[in-house]
Amino acid sequence: MPTTSDAPVLDTLAAMTVDSIERCGMDARTLILTRIAALVAMDAPAISYLAHVDPAVKAELTVEQLQDVLVAIAPVVGTARVMxxxxxxxxxxxxxxxxxxxEAQSIAEAGARSRDSA
Known part of the structure; x- marks a missing residue:
């Protein structure tokens, strides 16, 4: 039965991601690093990486760990894909x-409007 949604593709992708996370026994950092490695191997576009920024921040992923993944997979996927x-x-x-x-600017402006109207 179809559901009504303004963004059915994004909703489906989000549901698939949640399902994958729930079924995976990896810790958050390993999961994100694995997904990033898969994105590199696929030569994914920037928007695919953007979807992983928030989870990477929440998993406290460091730039060094990200670089280590790129270094580790470079011999397999090739320099062009890594670059x-x-x-x-x-x-x-x-x-x-x-x-x-x-978002921060919008919040600050809303706060200023609120103070001005008080």
Whole structure:
């Protein structure tokens, strides 16, 4: 039975991700590193990495750990894929930072409007 949604594709992807996480016995950091390695192997676009920024932050993934994954898989996936991934990861972090800045600015503006009207 179809469900009504404004974003059925994103909802499906989110449900698949939740199901995968629930069925996986890996700790959060290992899971994210494994997923990033898979994204590199697939030459995934930046938007795919963007979906993993928040979970990576929550898992306290460090830049060094991310670099270690890229170094570890480079001989298998090749330098072109690793370099492509590095660019896509940087782009995803840039978008995530821009979104966080925009959200913080909106919150600050709402707070200022609230204070001004009080």
């Amino acid at each position: 492509s991934a590095a660019g896509h990861i940087a782009q995803a972090f840039g978008v995530a930072i821009a979104l966080a800045d925009a």
